[in-house]
Amino acid sequence: MKSSNLSFILSHAGKQKYKMYASVVFSVLTALMNLVPFILIYKILETLLGGGGQTDGVGRLVAWTALAAVLHMIFLLLSLAFSHMAAFSILHEIRVKAMDHMGKLPLGFFRKHSTGHIKKAIDEDVEKLELFIAHQIPDLAEAVVTPLLVIIYLVSLHWPMALFLLIPLIFSFLSQMLMYQGRADMMREYTTLQGKLHSTIVEYIRGIAVFKAFNLTARSFHQYTETTKKYLEFWIKCTYDTMSYYTVGLLLIDSGLIFTIPAGGILFLRGSLSGAAYVMFLLLSSVFLQSFRKLLELGMNLSMLLAGANQIRGILEAEPQRDQQQGALSELSGNVAINNLSFAYENEDVLKQVNLQIPAGSSVALVGPSGSGKTTLGLLLGRFYDAPHGAITIDGIPIDDIPVKTLMDQTAFVFQDVFMLNDTIFNNIRLGMDKTREEVEAAAQKAQIHDFIMSLENGYETVLGEGTGIKLSGGEKQRISIARVFLKDAPLVVLDEITSYSDIDNEARIQQAMQKLLENRTAIIIAHRLYTIKNVDQIVVLDHGRIIEQGTHEVLMAKRKIYHSLWYKGEGGVRSA
Numbered sequence: 001m002k003s004s005n006l007s008f009i010l011s012h013a014g015k016q017k018y019k020m021y022a023s024v025v026f027s028v029l030t031a032l033m034n035l036v037p038f039i040l041i042y043k044i045l046e047t048l049l050g051g052g053g054q055t056d057g058v059g060r061l062v063a064w065t066a067l068a069a070v071l072h073m074i075f076l077l078l079s080l081a082f083s084h085m086a087a088f089s090i091l092h093e094i095r096v097k098a099m100d101h102m103g104k105l106p107l108g109f110f111r112k113h114s115t116g117h118i119k120k121a122i123d124e125d126v127e128k129l130e131l132f133i134a135h136q137i138p139d140l141a142e143a144v145v146t147p148l149l150v151i152i153y154l155v156s157l158h159w160p161m162a163l164f165l166l167i168p169l170i171f172s173f174l175s176q177m178l179m180y181q182g183r184a185d186m187m188r189e190y191t192t193l194q195g196k197l198h199s200t201i202v203e204y205i206r207g208i209a210v211f212k213a214f215n216l217t218a219r220s221f222h223q224y225t226e227t228t229k230k231y232l233e234f235w236i237k238c239t240y241d242t243m244s245y246y247t248v249g250l251l252l253i254d255s256g257l258i259f260t261i262p263a264g265g266i267l268f269l270r271g272s273l274s275g276a277a278y279v280m281f282l283l284l285s286s287v288f289l290q291s292f293r294k295l296l297e298l299g300m301n302l303s304m305l306l307a308g309a310n311q312i313r314g315i316l317e318a319e320p321q322r323d324q325q326q327g328a329l330s331e332l333s334g335n336v337a338i339n340n341l342s343f344a345y346e347n348e349d350v351l352k353q354v355n356l357q358i359p360a361g362s363s364v365a366l367v368g369p370s371g372s373g374k375t376t377l378g379l380l381l382g383r384f385y386d387a388p389h390g391a392i393t394i395d396g397i398p399i400d401d402i403p404v405k406t407l408m409d410q411t412a413f414v415f416q417d418v419f420m421l422n423d424t425i426f427n428n429i430r431l432g433m434d435k436t437r438e439e440v441e442a443a444a445q446k447a448q449i450h451d452f453i454m455s456l457e458n459g460y461e462t463v464l465g466e467g468t469g470i471k472l473s474g475g476e477k478q479r480i481s482i483a484r485v486f487l488k489d490a491p492l493v494v495l496d497e498i499t500s501y502s503d504i505d506n507e508a509r510i511q512q513a514m515q516k517l518l519e520n521r522t523a524i525i526i527a528h529r530l531y532t533i534k535n536v537d538q539i540v541v542l543d544h545g546r547i548i549e550q551g552t553h554e555v556l557m558a559k560r561k562i563y564h565s566l567w568y569k570g571e572g573g574v575r576s577a
């Protein structure tokens, strides 16, 4: 059974749990100290109104009252200090765990959940937890304990009058219960809409160049305006549905004195309630009922926070890729076998019964029309998606039996779209690998990008990314990406369209780099420009997910079939002559 969101938060609290408990304890003590001055005031009133003009001990009682006020401050500060320490540590813990866990999820997860949704969960929803742990847990403890203590005390003073105080409370609770009906669904809708709003904003920023090119403003980006409109409508409906109950609840709570003054007055006149007790009821009825007001507000916030926690759980509890930790081999020679592999993203197979042997150290090129499954095959080799068990083996081992860390260490990818960090070129090549400056430079030299980097004013320390003014061309990015592969020095590489963005100069350099990269490595090269892969050991032509031709350039040209026609159709073959 799925545990509650509250126990989910506690389960991630680890040792911080004790700080949370300490905060609750100090919060309860704060509530106690809240009450002490009232009890002492009662004692003072009893002494002063008791007749006989006795003032003995009043000074002592005043001193105790002052001490209670000081202790109240100290306990409150300690409660908040513990709750804040716990909150920020838990926040850190959950964010690190979420990022770590995301790294273990198959790419399919990111297809189902938009960047905006994920960003909102890790950023905003986690932040809401801080609010909950740092502020609401101590508030909640105090808001529960204070009225409990007050009512116990008032019952001890005059129980019928104390019970009378419960009347507005019962009505207030009834109105709240009506308000909370359907609230869970409302909160689910709220988080879904917020997620959508984030996604569309992210999408809008990402696609800003296209929107500008087509002269589209944010208003004409239909998805965005629709979502903000829905969000606005949601809040109008939400306010409309809940406001009347909320207001009635608050009114009843605030009207405590309307009940206490006449009822207490009658009892006082009849002589069944002392003057001091009457004053106490007048003072404490507000304290009692105001604590419930706090509870009301907490209830509103809590349902929002717990809905947010649900989103974080969606990430932290998503099924990670199976990772075989045992029998770890640390090195692979790169002998790849693909056996009867079929694969579908959704319902339709995009790869159909593919069989392919790639001996260690050899190179194979995947060619074919757009959408024929080339990139998919490359991604499956790195387990970015999981292929059926046993369909792909490296050195005879099914890839899902190879520890993910080994697989990632032993394979390197150059994707069509090169991802750049907002960081220095040095760090962009190193990508967190434990490599020296010399090693990075040597890799950049092999990737034919060293001279370009040195021509920049700050060389390897040049910061890339938004707002830095340095914009690399597609070909330069590709070469940086190739430098990463040289640096990683993995025996198995997958190169997806590495010349896709290049001009003639860039392309020639990338070709040189690629030739060097292929030495002593198993390489899978995905290419549209056929002259770039003419010299590989094997060319595989894919069409609609099936291998339709296979062989060396010479063999396939001699066959004068599909590859031959692709070559002459100009699928990049134009520059071959």
Ligand SMILES: Nc1ncnc2c1ncn2[C@@H]1O[C@H](COP(=O)(O)OP(=O)(O)OP(=O)(O)O)[C@@H](O)[C@H]1O
Binding pocket: 111, 345, 346, 350, 368, 369, 370, 371, 372, 373, 374, 375, 376, 377
């Ligand atoms: N993440 C995805 N979710 C669903 N379908 C996908 C996904 N990625 C690719 N596809 C579909 O799978 C099929 C194969 O795509 P793939 O990218 O492997 O082809 P490709 O041969 O590499 O194409 P291109 O040469 O244009 O890069 C296509 O029909 C594509 O629409």
